């Protein structure tokens with residue numbers, strides 16, 4: 001495993017160890033970034049859709065860190081699946097920004113420059129993949 005993959009995995013492990021299920025924090029952060037996204041989930045009363053979506057997003061984060069091709073396919077599917085909501089590629093990237101922000105806030109002082117750079121480059125790559133699938 002390279003340094004970046006190790007840092008990303010370590011970050012998510014620390015997040016889970018500190019907050020347990022990070023789902024409420026991540027969606028709260030997303031809706032702070034974009035309040036207009038919140039009503040889109042109104043029909044998801046039990047949070048099941050949000051849980052599955054976030055799981056897919058975590059797969060993308062870990063998959064991209066591990067050099068897997070899976071994120072490309074997940075993001076291609078997400079582009080199609082979310083088209084009806086009028087979400088752009090840049091909009092889809094915001095869930096990854098929300099994940100990163102919650103990790104940064106949770107880790108506090110252990111969020112150093114190296115970790116920040118690891119996440120920044122990962123988010124850049126995911127954003128590049130989402131753009132690529134824009135058809």
Ligand code: HEM
Nearest residue numbers: 037040041049052053056057060074075078091092094095
């Ligand atoms: C900020 C960005 C995003 C917003 C606002 C958003 C919004 C939504 C909404 C409203 C739904 C429920 C309606 C439906 O199933 O059509 C949904 C479902 C889903 N989203 Fe997203 N999405 C975002 C980013 C992503 C990304 C980047 C991925 C994949 C990497 C993703 C994967 C999924 C999946 C797999 C489901 C289906 C869940 C299920 O049917 O159980 N979403 N999303």
